[in-house]
Amino acid sequence: MVYGFVIHTVGATLDETPNSSRVLYSKVFNYDMLDQKQNSDEQYLHNERIKRKQRIAIVARQAESMCLLSRQASGRPASDFIVHPTDEPIYLLEEDVGVFSLPPGDVFTSEKIVLWVSVFSLGFSLICDSQENLTLAECTLRTVVKYLVDSLKLLTNSSNVVLKADKIEMSLDKFMPHGQLLFLNHQATQALEKELSNSMPL
Known part of the structure; x- marks a missing residue:
């Protein structure tokens, strides 16, 4: 099961101000478990949402x-990581993709695995439960990133991520509904992309 998806900034070098990454978009797939607790204490819910953002x-x-x-x-x-205006599709190299684990109690109560993809100044992270199929998770993340970057032109301006949050949301709902990873072959992926393009003309 996927816990969440994050789009954030990536600095140019390690020499930049530490912890400079800025969250541009995030989706937590089990948010309903929190937001549907209508009878819970309002202050408790507020604190939980703050913790979630942290x-x-x-x-x-x-x-x-x-x-x-x-x-x-x-x-x-460093010039390889500077955005050059182009309409060509992105190509992910080995160093553009990675994974790391978060031990229980480090950030979340249970262990999480984070897969990340970097595309110039943007980073895309998929937060998964430890028992998730990581091969499928990486494949899904690569597919989602390529679709978002190529179709929504997110690299044109970082503000596009914020302005197109609704389209990002629709895309995630198609590729990983309710945080569930789907086994998609090339034909099925193309069908989903076509369906998305028809439902949200740019």
Whole structure:
């Protein structure tokens, strides 16, 4: 089961201000468990929502650090990670994708696995339960990232992530409904992408 999905900024180098990653979009798939507790104390719900945002921010910072370390280790010049205006589809290299674990009690009460993908100045993180199929999770994350970046033009301006939050939400609901990963072949993926394009013309 997928716990959440995060889009955040990625700095240019490790020398930038520590913990500079900024969360641009986040979705927690089990939020209904909290928001539907209508009879719970209002202050308790408020505190829980704050904690949820804090957890997401921690994940974003750790994912950014892992991303920058991977870029540094790759030996590629910094210019490779600067966005160049182009309509060409993105291609993910080995150093653009990674994974790390969060032990129980570190950020969440139970162990979580975070898969991340970096595309120039943006980072995309998928927070999964420890028993999730990581191969399927990575495949899904790659597919979602390529669709969001190529179709919604998120790299044009970071504000596009905020402005197109509703379209990102619709995309996630298709590719991982209620946090459930789907086994999709190429044909099924294309069908979903076509369905999304028809339902939200840009």
